[in-house]
Amino acid sequence: MLHTARAVAILLALSVAGITAAFLSLVDGVSSLGVLVSFLVAGAATYLLSFITLEFFIFREINHIHEVLHKLKKKDLSFLQEASAKDTRNPLRRINQEIFNFAGLKQREIEELKRMADFRREFLADVSHELKTPIFAAQGYIYTLLDGAADDEAVRTRFLQKAANSLDGLDVLVQDLLMLSQLETKQIRMYYSYFNLAELIRAVFDQMEGKAESQGIALRLPADFPEQLWVWADKQRIQQVITNLTSNAIKYSNDSPEGGGWVEAQVREEGDRIRVLIKDNGRGIPAEHLNRIFERFYRVEKSRAKVSGGTGLGLAIVKHILEAHKSQIDVQSEVGKGSVFSFRLKKRKDKRSRSQQTELAE
Numbered sequence: 001m002l003h004t005a006r007a008v009a010i011l012l013a014l015s016v017a018g019i020t021a022a023f024l025s026l027v028d029g030v031s032s033l034g035v036l037v038s039f040l041v042a043g044a045a046t047y048l049l050s051f052i053t054l055e056f057f058i059f060r061e062i063n064h065i066h067e068v069l070h071k072l073k074k075k076d077l078s079f080l081q082e083a084s085a086k087d088t089r090n091p092l093r094r095i096n097q098e099i100f101n102f103a104g105l106k107q108r109e110i111e112e113l114k115r116m117a118d119f120r121r122e123f124l125a126d127v128s129h130e131l132k133t134p135i136f137a138a139q140g141y142i143y144t145l146l147d148g149a150a151d152d153e154a155v156r157t158r159f160l161q162k163a164a165n166s167l168d169g170l171d172v173l174v175q176d177l178l179m180l181s182q183l184e185t186k187q188i189r190m191y192y193s194y195f196n197l198a199e200l201i202r203a204v205f206d207q208m209e210g211k212a213e214s215q216g217i218a219l220r221l222p223a224d225f226p227e228q229l230w231v232w233a234d235k236q237r238i239q240q241v242i243t244n245l246t247s248n249a250i251k252y253s254n255d256s257p258e259g260g261g262w263v264e265a266q267v268r269e270e271g272d273r274i275r276v277l278i279k280d281n282g283r284g285i286p287a288e289h290l291n292r293i294f295e296r297f298y299r300v301e302k303s304r305a306k307v308s309g310g311t312g313l314g315l316a317i318v319k320h321i322l323e324a325h326k327s328q329i330d331v332q333s334e335v336g337k338g339s340v341f342s343f344r345l346k347k348r349k350d351k352r353s354r355s356q357q358t359e360l361a362e
C-alpha cells in the first residue's frame, strides 16, 4: 500500500510541477533557473502533501479494513474493543469502525446461533433418550400381557402395576421438563408472600418421613430449630426446592458407608437473609462434578441413578427457582462423607404491615 501511495504521489507531483513549470515558462522575465526551482518546489510540496494524505487518511484505513476482514475470517473478534474505543474525527475511519462493529456483531450472532443449535440438538437427544426408557418399559409389560400373560391373574396385576409405574415416571418427567422450560423462558411468575419457613420445612420432612424410613434414613431437625421463621418468597416454589433437595439427600444417602444415614435441615440468620441448609451423610459428590450437577439431565453416576429413577432435572429446577428469587444454590460435598446444599431467602422486615403481605412480584 505504501508503494501505491508513493507512486500516486509521484505522478501527482510530476503533473503539478510540470504544469507549474509550463505556465512559468510562458511568463516573460522568468529565467530558466526560476522555472527549474519552481518545478522542484511545486513537485516536492505536492509529493509530500499527496503522499501524507493518501497514506495516512486513505490507504492506512483501507489496510485496516483488510486486517479486520482477515481477523473476521479467522473468527478473531478482539478488534471489536479496539475499534469501539477509538474516537476519531476522520470520517473514513468512523465509517470503518461502524463497518467493523456491524461485522463483529453479526459474527457474534452467528456464533450464538450455532451454540443454540448445538444445545437444541443435545437437548433433543437427551429428552428422547429419557422418554424412551419408561415408554419402552410400559410397552414391554403391555405387549407381554397381550401375548397371553394376562390369563394369569397374579402376573396381570403385577405387570399392570409395573406399566402404571413406568407411566407415572413418564408423567413426572414431562411435568419437570415443562416446568423447566417455563422457568427458563420466564413464563412462570413467582408469587411472593410472607410465610413461616420453619413450618414449611417441618411439613416437607413430615411428608417425606415414610420414604426416608423405608430406606433406613433418619430425617432430623436440630434441637434449637425455630418454631417461626418468616421469609419473603414464593412458598410453593420454595417447598419444591426443599422437597427436591431432601429427596436427593435421601436418595443418595442410602448406601452411606457408616450405615445409619441421616438428613438434617438447618437454618441460619445471615443479616437480612435466612440460610437454609440440607445436610446428609451420604455418598457425596466428587469435586469434578460439583459445578455440573445443576445442568439438566446431568447425573454423577448414570447407571446407579437409573436404579433410583432420577432423570437429572431436580437440581436444574432448584437452580432456576432460586435464580428467580435472586438467590443461588450452593453446594459443599466430600466423597464418602456427605453433602450440604444451601440457599438464602429474604427475611421478613418486621415494620411491614400485614395487609401488604401478599402481592404479586415482578
Ligand SMILES: Nc1ncnc2c1ncn2[C@@H]1O[C@H](COP(=O)(O)OP(=O)(O)OP(=O)(O)O)[C@@H](O)[C@H]1O
Binding pocket: 176, 244, 248, 249, 250, 251, 252, 253, 280, 282, 283, 284, 285, 293, 294, 298, 299, 300, 301, 305, 309, 310, 311, 312, 313, 314, 315, 316, 339
Ligand atoms: N445429596 C446428594 N448426594 C450425592 N449426590 C447428589 C446429591 N444430590 C444430587 N446428587 C447428584 O447430582 C445429580 C443430579 O441431581 P438431580 O436432583 O438434578 O437429578 P436426579 O436426582 O438424578 O433426578 P431427579 O431429581 O430429576 O429425579 C444426581 O444424579 C446425583 O448424582
Ligand SMILES: [Mg+2]
Binding pocket: 244, 247, 248, 310, 312, 313, 314, 315
Ligand atoms: Mg433429584
